[in-house]
Amino acid sequence: MYWWPTRHSCEVWSLCGACGSPSTIRSVSRRRRPSRLRCMKKRSSSGRCIIDHRVKNNLQIVSSLLSLQASYIQDAHIHEMFLERQSRVQSMTLIHEALFQSEDMGHIDFGEYVRALTRQLFQSYGIQAERITLQICAEAISLHINKAIPCGLILNELVSNALKHAFPAGRSGHLAIQLRANAGQRVSLIVRDNGIGIPAGLDFRSTESLGLQLVCMLADQLEGTLVLDREGGTTFTLTFAP
Template sequence: MTVQRDNSTGEAAEGETGPAGRAGAEALVSESERQFRRIVEASPSALVMVDAEGRIELVNAQSERLFGYGRDELIGRSVEMLIPPRFRGHHPQLRNGFSTDPRSRPMGAGRELYGMRRDGSEFPVEIGLNPIETDQGLKILSAIVDITERRRSAERFRRVVEAAPNAMVMISQQGRIEMVNAEAERVFGYDRSELLGQSIEILVPERFRSQHPALRHGFFAAPASRPMGEGRDLFGLRKDGSEFPVEIGLNPIETEDGTMILSAIVDISDRKQKEESIRQALREKDVLLSEVHHRVKNNLQIIHSLLDLQSSQIDDPTVIAMLRDSQNRIRSMSLIHQTLYQSKDFARVDFANFLDSLLPTLMDSYSTASDRIALSVAVDDVHLPLNQAIPCGLIVNELIANALKHAFPGGMRGRIDVASRRSGDNEVALSVSDDGIGLRDGQEIKSATLGLTLVQMLARQLHGEISVNRRNPTRFDLTFPVVVG
């Protein structure tokens, strides 16, 4: 083989130098041919060069390894010996077609190509065709790549996709569906043949289609595995036109045809229905609890009114005072239910709101003291469950009532402070203090009054601890753990 040279340059050299110039030109051509052969031999791909009639003129070591022939068994033979028999009949026609339009291009674009080894086994190949102009005419240099392993990987990938429990749809950068699995057929109601090659928008409800291409382009601009439309409700469209809610995971997949998107699609219709059922049940529960708290509050108010009516028929001041204390306790419990009813949060009571309602009514019930005793409240954002809010509210009621009745005798002026704060993890610290006359030395809290006895009992109910500072100021400190859940 002689690689074609520039004729005008060769003629000028011969005209100037005669036989010597011709010998030099031939030496250059010979060196060029040796370089060409070295390049072919060093190629990592199998290279086979044939003439216009399809006779093999040149192969490299990779071709020998790939096809299992020795070089001397290939040179001069028809290239059809490397092609499975079922393709040999129309191969010369394809070769002639290349000769009429010789340009570098892949062979059989869009078709599956196969080579055949000496032992008769077939294997999938990719072939690149390159025209080579020589003194002996057009030659075709074929670069042949065994893609068996790639095909195996692709087949493994297809099997994994097919076996996936979710609907799997793979699309190209143009939005064309390249692969689906059986679950996708079931979920969307299409046969596979109806989906392949179609635009992905066929599976998107019409009201979302106009914005979908921009979202797809955005993914290809920054491909990374992530959920689609995070924070938004997504819907798929079945063949019958019905819509259904979906979750979609997007994954970039590198293929021989470029980057593609593999979408894992989950029909979440059942989940949405269950969530709606739960929401409906919660709404019904809220209505029921609201009615329960409202009725409990009303019943406690009725009891309060009955005690008030009973008080109006009694002349004994001691009995009247006892009835008033009972009324205040009932009012305290009633206010807890009123706070829950008004807040619509039936699990926890806003203790600050509760005290804002309780303390003014408590001061009003001791009208003789309210104009000379100042009340200060400092409460953090503390929320208590109902089973703790009621005893805690009663404790505050008893301690303030006790201070109003006993701490400021003889028209004495003074101050009562109520404070509540979070103390450590899930613990509340509550204090009620006054600057009145204080408790007598040696006075037992348990036997002091019914109210203080109740305080001790309620503190135990809260699994809390209570301590007392007897004077300057008189202060009751209660700490208890908040029940979580």
């Protein structure tokens, strides 16, 4: 409880000639409470910004270490494994960078994230724009970090798989990514390519590919559905509640 004395403008004279002014004491707790709440919110927001910034910096350090280690590896298969791990770390780094810049703490514009991550993957794999054309149609959909991280990792795996396997031997092609809001408060993330496609006899849910295993696990974590369409290439559709 906070109390504050308040003086009045009138004067009071006693019979003996002494002069004084009356005062009252009022509680100002209610006045102070909103300012205290604003201060607490400001400190909380500032603290979360610092945490996100530090997490982002730490992830960047991990990514740099993986890149440095990969540069010393001669075996092509092991080298690719290091690059895959680096891309997964970078996908999470982008989310924390978006959180640090976001006015709505805890949420990011996932449409902007889709564009940023895809551009980064094209650069990482050295894809020339004239060989594999890219089309992105992503709505501005706000996702909480608890949804954005698994969804971002799924996007990273699906785009990486398309860039590595859909267009072998320098084959040209097209990659399309769509993010849209559906009826019933559902969101769909669609990754489509017109490459050689996944073999008809391969069950992507029980494959030995670590990337697809991770995609299935994260889709379950999102309590979403993951559908594969093999017509005209490969199309993965992830649908979940934001």
